[in-house]
Amino acid sequence: MTGGDERQIIEAVLRGERAAYAVLVDRYKDRIFGLAYRMTGCRADADDLAQEAFLRAYGNLARFDREKSFFTWLYTIALNVVRSHLNKRSRDPVAGAEELMEHTRGAGDGAEGNPEDDLAGREEEALLRKGLLTLPLDTREAVVLRFYQDLSFEETAAVLGISLSAAKMRVYRGLEKLRECLAGEY
């Protein structure tokens, strides 16, 4: 996957070859869906939000500066979509309660088709997901990008639009809170 290759795809889309966009969707769908899922804890929401992110990126493709990284730009759009969804949710207590029910219900949602996971592992995963969703939004974003999405600190900082030191601080603060959360559960 190269920047030049992506640039060519983007240029093709802008020339009107809409189908070329499928290559970009295929390339990043797992990451964007994963990001939305880790941020919301709900597969249905993740599906809607990831789709919205790709559609928004498509609609704004002409504004994308092709000298920059598409992947960072797409992540920024996806995070904005997720943030706006979560902010709406936080103002809607009924929806918020439903979401909490969903992510505490079990660990299987995110690991569909993985029956070999043992019970302990699934419980651990469920606790981790629950802990993650209790983190403040900015801290959760940093942890998800750094560890679930495996971005470097530099990439995390670029996507979040913050300095490198601020990104590191958010990530470590998030880990600390997760540790406390997990210690409280055991």
Added chain:
Amino acid sequence: MENHDPVVRMIREAPPVKTPDDFTGRIMTRIQRLPVERAAGGIRLFNRMTEAFHFRESIPPPVYFFLTGFFFFVLGAVILFAANHFLGRLKALPLVCCQPWIAILIASWLVFLGFFLYIKGRAGLPVVRMGLSLHMAFAVFYGIALGAAFDNPLAFLLAAALSLTGIVMGGLLFLGIREYEKRTWNEQQQH
């Protein structure tokens, strides 16, 4: 250090999230159904224009204002020249007679905004935005006033043309400074 953290280990060992199989297909169906390509239209046209002139990278944003100011200055000069020939017929319309001076006034205003942006940089953007909004509001007001001055049902075309010129130019300048803001913001973050 991170690799030995039990929480990081748990996160890294978490099962991957499976994206629905038909995900790409559903997105592409929605994209194909869009009546007019959303990436097309005015914004794409603007991008092509900016790309054609390398506006984004090579021309500093104050120059957009100088160029637009220059356009209005030339417009004022042309109308002033024309007015010398036709003024006799239009004497009854004071708004028309002062049209060249108004164009020159707008030119000066835009050049002033350009200088302000040049001197203040990013910090000057709120003032420049306000100045541009004033320019656009004035274009609408003046277009309507001039249209009303003519006793002709087609005068609204004149009003619309004048107002639209101001709005389109102001809009393009707004887009230009927004690109500048985004770029300088990214640069600030990188530093």
